[in-house]
Amino acid sequence: MAPHDDDRMVSQDDDLSSLYQQRKRRHPAPEQLNNAVLSAAKERATDRAGGFGWKGAVSSVAAAVVIVVLGVNFLEDPLQPVSETFSVQSDSSGNGLADSEEALVAEITASDAIAPPAKKAAAPAPREEARRAESVEPDVVEPTLAFESEPPVMLDDQPIAFGSSRIAPQADPMKPTILKVITGRDEEFQQCDGSVFSAEITGAPASGWFELTWSEEGKVSEVTALGEKSPCSRP
Amino acid sequence: MTLLTNVQSWLSGRGSRAPADPDSQLMWRYRQAGDADLLARLMHSTGDDLYHFLLTQTDATLADDLYQGVWLRVMERRHQYEPGTATFKTWLFTLGRNLMIDELRRQKRWSATDLEAGENDLATTAQFHTQPLESTVALDNLHQHFDQALMALPFVQREAFVLQQEGFSLNDISDITGIGQETIKSRLRFARQTLQQQLESHHGPA
Numbered sequence: 458m459a460p461h462d463d464d465r466m467v468s469q470d471d472d473l474s475s476l477y478q479q480r481k482r483r484h485p486a487p488e489q490l491n492n493a494v495l496s497a498a499k500e501r502a503t504d505r506a507g508g509f510g511w512k513g514a515v516s517s518v519a520a521a522v523v524i525v526v527l528g529v530n531f532l533e534d535p536l537q538p539v540s541e542t543f544s545v546q547s548d549s550s551g552n553g554l555a556d557s558e559e560a561l562v563a564e565i566t567a568s569d570a571i572a573p574p575a576k577k578a579a580a581p582a583p584r585e586e587a588r589r590a591e592s593v594e595p596d597v598v599e600p601t602l603a604f605e606s607e608p609p610v611m612l613d614d615q616p617i618a619f620g621s622s623r624i625a626p627q628a629d630p631m632k633p634t635i636l637k638v639i640t641g642r643d644e645e646f647q648q649c650d651g652s653v654f655s656a657e658i659t660g661a662p663a664s665g666w667f668e669l670t671w672s673e674e675g676k677v678s679e680v681t682a683l684g685e686k687s688p689c690s691r692p
Numbered sequence: 693m694t695l696l697t698n699v700q701s702w703l704s705g706r707g708s709r710a711p712a713d714p715d716s717q718l719m720w721r722y723r724q725a726g727d728a729d730l731l732a733r734l735m736h737s738t739g740d741d742l743y744h745f746l747l748t749q750t751d752a753t754l755a756d757d758l759y760q761g762v763w764l765r766v767m768e769r770r771h772q773y774e775p776g777t778a779t780f781k782t783w784l785f786t787l788g789r790n791l792m793i794d795e796l797r798r799q800k801r802w803s804a805t806d807l808e809a810g811e812n813d814l815a816t817t818a819q820f821h822t823q824p825l826e827s828t829v830a831l832d833n834l835h836q837h838f839d840q841a842l843m844a845l846p847f848v849q850r851e852a853f854v855l856q857q858e859g860f861s862l863n864d865i866s867d868i869t870g871i872g873q874e875t876i877k878s879r880l881r882f883a884r885q886t887l888q889q890q891l892e893s894h895h896g897p898a
Contacts, residue, residue: 473887476838477857483835486743490756491735494763498728501767 649689841890849883
């Protein structure tokens with residue numbers, strides 16, 4: 458049955474609507490509820506309009522402080538992140554800097570520092586020691602610690618690999634001072650770190666280790682045979 | 693040239709979505725500006741309707757809380773209002789109904805049977821209501837009988853009846869409640885029948 462089938466139903470619907478509207482008029486929304494909602498709305502509008510000032514200022518100041526602190530820390534000790542990478546690598550794996558990324562970092566550090574070619578150490582330096590050492594003499598001790606974690610003396614027993622990423626202890630990798638003749642290969646010599654140095658060296662011995670003296674012009678001025686015993690293990 | 697065309701199409705599309713009825717236009721402006729005065733005008737024009745709906749479906753205490761909660765949601769979600777999809781009043785009542793049912797569920801005053809109850813069984817009418825009937829006293833006027841009969845309707849029938857009385861079409865009621873139009877028609881038919889029977893039993897046919 459549809460609601461508007463006949464006039465009587467229409468009339469009844471009108472009555473119901475009229476009664477409904479009268480009931481609604483008897484129950485309006487309480488004014489205090491409207492006021493409470495509008496107060497909340499105005500507060501929000503005020504917060505949004507005026508709130509950006511102090512909130513934005515606080516955020517900006519906080520961001521500026523963080524940037525300044527980070528910048529000061531970096532300027533005070535720019536090598537700290539690199540040396541931390543070194544120490545973690547030495548502590549955790551014990552396999553030296555096999556990873557190419559670590560080797561790159563090590564190479565950068567080693568090339569920046571002036572250090573003896575190699576230094577024998579019994580065990581990898583603990584992280585705290587590394588931190589202490591770098592706080593005393595960061596420029597000199599840091600690369601030494603890296604070498605300590607990978608004693609070069611062990612290289613005698615390892616096969617020579619081309620393109621090895623091991624650390625070159627020489628200050629200038631293009632002017633090595635200690636080399637070893639590789640039997641059967643002309644103009645290729647082994648360095649203390651196991652890498653291969655290619656050059657034509659007049660006066661190199663037939664076998665064993667030898668020491669090069671470089672002239673200021675960048676040429677080999679003197680070749681001194683050192684025998685079969687590796688000089689790389691010397692302190 | 694492409695950019696200009698896009699801007700023009702965006703502007704024309706934006707214009708076509710402009711709401712037609714005054715409340716929706718107000719809400720559209722409130723959505724963009726967030727002005728509390730616009731909200732006050734919206735409350736003035738639709739607040740009583742919403743409050744009466746909530747009061748009829750729950751009780752005075754809960755209706756007060758829900759009423760404030762709905763308007764707070766309007767403030768929070770004003771950017772979600774899309775004038776092209778519904779009028780402001782439809783959107784407002786949808787917010788109100790959802791909030792009300794969530795609250796009734798939370799208070800364990802709502803169950804799935806409420807949605808199905810009273811669809812076809814007028815005999816069970818008095819068993820499904822969210823507000824207890826007042827004790828029988830001498831109800832000597834039509835308004836009191838109407839109130840009593842309305843509150844005695846099952847929740848879903850009462851809801852359909854109130855929404856229709858608020859001017860919503862079958863399609864609007866279907867959107868607000870999420871119920872099909874045929875079901876809404878059925879609920880409305882039973883609600884009217886019950887109300888008329890109750891009133892005629894006290895006051896005779898209209």
